[in-house]
Amino acid sequence: MIEKTDAEELEPLLWGIARPALTWALHFIFVYAALSATCAERAVVSYTTAAIAIGVATVVALVVAGWRLFRGNRTEFHIAARWTTVISLVAIVFSASPVLLAPACG
């Protein structure tokens, strides 16, 4: 029969593994969409607007992905969650960096 304790213990950890990576994915899509909106033929928004939006989205993404980074003990799944978070945080910063450093579409 189902021991709910196992599932109850593991489910937050699984979410802890998936959440940072999902946040990176959403952030990446947002950055790509914002760049497409400003750099393509239609030029829906200005580059400055896109850069500001990406900056704000990056802060939000870092908070959402990094939430609970230092919590939990040393089980394998806690390690997995922590390292997914660390890798995702680096990836989010990497995704945002070209936009925040470059002055225009180029």
Added chain:
Amino acid sequence: MTETSNKPVQGPVLDSLPTYEKAWATPPGWRKLSSVSHRVVGQRFIVTGLIFFLIAGMLAILVRTQLIVPENTFLDAETYNQVFTMHGTLMMFLFAIPILEGFGVYLLPLMLGARDLIFPRLGAFGYWCYLFGGLIVLASFLFDAAPDGGWFMYTPLSTKEYTPGLSADFWLIGITFAEIASVTAAVEIIAAILCTRAPGMSLAKMPIFGWYMLVTAFMIAVGFPPLIIGSILLEIERVLGLPFFDPAMGGDPLLWQHLFWLFGHPEVYIIFLPAAGMVATMLPTFVGKPLFGYGFAVAAVVTMGFISFGLWAHHMFSTGLPTVTLSLFSAASTVVTIPTGVQIFCFILTMAQARPRLTVPMLFILGFLFIFVLGGLTGVMLASVPFNWQAHDSYFVVAHLHYVLIGGMVFPLIGAFYYWTPHFTGRMMSERLGKWAFWLMFIGFHVTFFLMHITGLRGMPRRIATYPEGIGWDRLNMLSSIGSYILAAGVLIFVWDFIAHRWRGPLAPRDPWKAGTLEWLYAPIAPGHNFHAIPRVHSREPLWDQPELLENEAHEIEGMLRDAPHGRRETVGCHPVSGEPLQIVRLPHPTWVPMITAFFVAVSAVALLASFYYVAAAALGATLIGFAVWAWEKSETGQTVDTGPEGILPVDIASRLGHTYIAVIGTLLIMVALFASILFGVLYLWNVQPDFTRRAGDPDLLWIVLAVVAGAALTAMAYLARRNGYVLYDIVIAVLAGGACWALYQALRPVTPDQTALAATLWVMAGFVAVQLFVLGYWSVFNVLRKVFGLAGKGQRIPEVNRAPYALVTFLMLVAAAVMLGAPQLGVFA
């Protein structure tokens, strides 16, 4: 019990369990083709993939022979184009992914403690689709119409104007067909891993191969749809003339590249991850210690699975994308090295725990580490935009991709053959021949491909049929070609060993490598049902940590579901997270239906190629009938089974934790990815070609609203129907689905699809939603018939429970399509 002899015997077959053994027996003779067992289907995938590998390898030898000397006339330019195109196509689509899926199909139930994959008929259907699709692609040689536009089929080269014959159609139809196998296997693997593990095998205790395959399956579900959509768009453009990729009509050839590489780059990781999973499984065996950093490896696999989707445009650095966009993709391409590196360090630290046994599989693992790391380093170089511009389309890229793919996939795969072949055949492959194969392959590989880095840096472009003498490429090419022959000699020795060991290899003992995972519980060849009783599992390496499993005969081990007095095939269904037993999953017996259904899909594909559209439509109709026959079964929900030590469990539960529900969610993931690919196409064309937005007419707003209203009502009905199984709900849902389709059609009638690419893409989007609605309607009508004929009774509501999320997602797609159709008129997307 079966008598032992000097020939490997599958079993034991217990005389004390006649009904059970009979239920799981594989049909003899030619009727074995009707088998749907994962053991049979997995081996079919593996052997077929190996044959495609050998054909593709022969094509590679032709390429190298042509390039061995300058100004060579061994192959003319046209044949050369066909040969390298087919080499890439066969390797990527018909060898790499299917053979790895084959290993997954074969091994996963054994490792996870299940008697079969959870949807055996789906696996069999996928195999036949793969085989027929592959044969269609290969048949192009017979008609002198082999594709010659590269394995990526770039537009405009592949459009009707520049490739007027059937060659591109062979590629587009054959490959799309073969991809059905991949996505069906993805759904099956997701559901199997989450729903059929041994009692006690929580996700934290799952063998690492399960994690690799789970992430790979999700990646296939999301990664293949862009190419499927791209192929459909290109085929429609070729057949009907709709201008998706024609800039003069508001299209864009780069849309194809985006869709292709949205698939193509994740595919590299889709190929790499299962192979790395094999390494992560084999390596601890030869070190004698568990994998170092299980948690790190899981984190690395999950993040690779995500980040690999953010790299696609690094194949498009020279297409004129804005610099800031290039930087975005350059950054993502660089960052993916972090999880890759974490994984490699897990492997290295595992080896550091003890001295590894240098068996043949271990040699191939070491070869993998050496070659793949080098390939990864040149990958980092290519992620840099300025370097990429210099090396683009040169032999440097050819060298890089072969280091990654042969190092990252072929070496682990051949190691895996040496490791798991005893499980297939009951005999060991030769250590001596294996070492010859390894060293010839390792040396031949480096002679061939390391030199290509230099050839590329000296400026030799890819895909040229010959080159002039005396510009610094002669000796390098000569040596690369000689290296390829050495590499081929290594492969041939492996193939010979794989064939010959069946009669000359020593019999494999029980757990021949002293492994810790459950597939080695029985002495090879394990019985077709995998387990007489499914044992409770307490660790990731049960054969190491639970001595009782190897101390006793495998068929005497304590566990669930010993015997099957009712004569039905069944396995334990578990909670997706905790792995605790939740239900009994009834499994199908051998059947011809998957093969016949796949055959009709093949007839449809061939008829499309031959422009026999009525035949194609009739074959599609037959396919639908095939699916209906497939699902025409009496529901067993509500029955119970005494499992032995784990008590009484229900059969086939109607729940969100049930395997069919999870399969529907996996299917919806594919559907959403397909729809998102079309949506991407709409937004892309709208964005890059603003002058064409409303040139082909405006959709009718009133009909759009009516379609959305019908979709909302349908969804509400689908959710109400979960509570009780009234036939009236099914009928209303079918009617509403038809109504929504009709409204969508009426809404789009004022839009002329052949006038602009955007209009054509909107039609495709609406068409896709209509297909979703048709599925709901078909599903509901089928439901009605099952109830009328007494196949589903009160309380047996799996179809209703599963249909609700399908309806909801379809409704959301309908809303998104409605926004895309209506917004320009309202000034939002003008």
